[in-house]
Amino acid sequence: MVDVAIIGGGFAGLSAARRISRLDQTARVAVLEAGIVGEGPAGANSGFIIDLPHEVSSDDFSGESEARFRQSVLIQRSAIALASEMATENGWGKEVFDPCGRYSVAISAEGDKHLDDYAQQLTNMGEDHRLLSAGEIEAVTGSPVYTSGLFMPGTIIVQPAAYIRGVADCLKEPVTLYERTPALSFERSGAGWLVKTPQGSLRAPKIIMANNGHVESFGFFPGRLLHVFTYASLTAAFDPSLLGGERKWAATPALPMGTTVRRISTGAGDRILVRSRYSYNPSIAVSDAAIQRAGRLHDGKFSKRFPTLNGVGMQYRWAGAMALTRNHVPAFGEIERGVFAACGCNGLGASNSTASGIAAAELALGHGSELGRLYARLAAPAALPPQPFTTIGAKIHLAYREWSAGCE
Ligand SMILES: Cc1cc2nc3c(=O)[nH]c(=O)nc-3n(C[C@H](O)[C@H](O)[C@H](O)COP(=O)(O)OP(=O)(O)OC[C@H]3O[C@@H](n4cnc5c(N)ncnc54)[C@H](O)[C@@H]3O)c2cc1C
Numbered sequence: 001m002v003d004v005a006i007i008g009g010g011f012a013g014l015s016a017a018r019r020i021s022r023l024d025q026t027a028r029v030a031v032l033e034a035g036i037v038g039e040g041p042a043g044a045n046s047g048f049i050i051d052l053p054h055e056v057s058s059d060d061f062s063g064e065s066e067a068r069f070r071q072s073v074l075i076q077r078s079a080i081a082l083a084s085e086m087a088t089e090n091g092w093g094k095e096v097f098d099p100c101g102r103y104s105v106a107i108s109a110e111g112d113k114h115l116d117d118y119a120q121q122l123t124n125m126g127e128d129h130r131l132l133s134a135g136e137i138e139a140v141t142g143s144p145v146y147t148s149g150l151f152m153p154g155t156i157i158v159q160p161a162a163y164i165r166g167v168a169d170c171l172k173e174p175v176t177l178y179e180r181t182p183a184l185s186f187e188r189s190g191a192g193w194l195v196k197t198p199q200g201s202l203r204a205p206k207i208i209m210a211n212n213g214h215v216e217s218f219g220f221f222p223g224r225l226l227h228v229f230t231y232a233s234l235t236a237a238f239d240p241s242l243l244g245g246e247r248k249w250a251a252t253p254a255l256p257m258g259t260t261v262r263r264i265s266t267g268a269g270d271r272i273l274v275r276s277r278y279s280y281n282p283s284i285a286v287s288d289a290a291i292q293r294a295g296r297l298h299d300g301k302f303s304k305r306f307p308t309l310n311g312v313g314m315q316y317r318w319a320g321a322m323a324l325t326r327n328h329v330p331a332f333g334e335i336e337r338g339v340f341a342a343c344g345c346n347g348l349g350a351s352n353s354t355a356s357g358i359a360a361a362e363l364a365l366g367h368g369s370e371l372g373r374l375y376a377r378l379a380a381p382a383a384l385p386p387q388p389f390t391t392i393g394a395k396i397h398l399a400y401r402e403w404s405a406g407c408e
Contacts, residue, residue, distance in 0.1 A: 002028040003027045004029045004205075004206045004208060004364060005183075006029060006210055007195070007209050008033065008034075008209070008212065009031050009179070011164070012360070013208070015167070015361075017361075018167065019082070020175070020361045030204070031177045032178050033179045033180075033181065034182035037177065038160075038165045042164045042349070042353075045160050045232075045350065046250075046275045047250070048102060048156075049083055049157075049351050050155050050351055051077050051351070052073060053073070074371065079352070079354035083097070095159060097158050100157055101154065101155050103152075104118070104253070105146045105149045105252075106408065107146055107258075107407050110255070114254045115148055118254075130151040134148060140245050141261075142306070143306055145304060157262075183197055184198065192204055193207050193338060209340065211343065212323045212343050213227045215323075220341060221343070224383060224384060229279050229286050229321055230275060230322065231291060233273070233298040234316040235271050235314055237271055237315075238269050243270065243308055247263065248265045256401070257405040258276070271315075274298040276297060294317070294319065295314060327379060329346075329379050329381055332344070332359065332360065334363065340364050342357045356375075358371060
């Protein structure tokens with residue numbers, strides 16, 4: 001018997017557990033994780049905990065879009081506050097948690113315009129930033145192809161597997177993490193719930209569903225979640241003298257569906273991470289062939305950006321699942337009496353899912369906050385069209401947006 005059972009040990013689930021332990025040190029919490037913490041998407045991403053929304057609004061950035069911007073910043077900075085608190089408490093070094101900011105980089109005239117427009121909006125919002133010329137961004141990245149850059153200081157760059165393991169390691173009695181313990185189902189039992197796992201059952205009056213797209217397999221949010229994968233490749237370690245610029249930097253693309261690139265510096269040499277490509281996979285699984293196909297795309301993006309690294313190959317390739325909603329809102333709230341959802345990461349899951357986890361914990365414990373009031377105002381995820389229209393629509397939409405991102 002515990003007070004709260006949390007299903008899922010990613011950003012949302014572990015952040016919910018952390019928030020509960022801060023609100024009530026006596027609350028008994030069980031976090032059930034189907035796999036091993038750090039081996040799922042929360043540990044295998046590009047490591048950007050981003051503080052500002054990605055998208056540039058198409059209007060004059062007044063009224064509604066300004067409110068959306070502020071809302072997004074509140075969500076993302078709440079996540080960063082929780083993460084920073086743990087980093088300080090545990091003395092995490094910069095190799096795990098680095099508040100170094102991020103660059104957004106352009107590779108075309110359209111990308112340049114996008115960065116200029118976004119910089120203008122950041123000025124209007126009073127957000128710190130710096131535009132960089134082609135030469136200045138080359139001095140950072142060592143790449144001759146970028147045509148401009150925009151630096152935003154508020155993003156945290158993490159080593160994702162070390163970060164999420166660190167969050168798990170912060171949890172202390174009476175919070176317990178059970179790995180390799182998938183929740184199979186749950187049913188009403190008296191005033192609470194009985195959660196079944198292969199190892200046994202657990203009683204809890206409250207459950208927080210923090211298993212992202214897999215929440216659907218429990219019958220929640222049917223026809224409302226889009227299961228999208230994204231893909232990454234990481235080079236073998238190379239001699240740092242082969243690439244100019246700084247030894248450590250992280251860059252997202254000017255256009256949202258473009259290519260994220262990071263340079264990671266280790267004692268054994270440097271590595272480049274390339275993340276690009278999205279695919280719609282309603283079965284929440286991808287094939288090795290899909291990973292290899294995305295890998296060939298990564299190879300092309302890598303060789304174009306880093307001609308001096310010709311001959312450096314990719315050592316690792318992988319893919320991971322995300323759950324998006326049509327109207328970009330999380331699958332959040334009390335979805336049955338005593339059952340709370342913190343799912344539907346909508347891509348920026350490092351910050352969005354962390355914040356959803358915090359808000360779900362506060363809702364479950366009846367704790368009021370500005371973040372909680374914001375989540376209470378969010379719309380429910382919109383229904384997707386019936387199949388096969390969702391599949392056809394999602395594939396066309398992703399293909400069109402990737403095409404629009406061009407070389408970015
Ligand atoms: C290659 C790649 C790069 C990315 N880069 C970034 C980035 O730089 N910044 C960013 O913000 N986002 C990034 N993302 C997205 C981000 O990783 C996800 O949005 C994020 O992991 C979502 O967090 P979550 O806690 O909601 O879900 P997850 O991280 O998916 O965690 C859910 C957990 O639930 C567990 N689970 C599922 N079913 C059950 C069950 N029945 N019982 C128990 N446990 C269960 C899973 O094993 C999993 O560990 C990236 C994703 C990928 C794949």
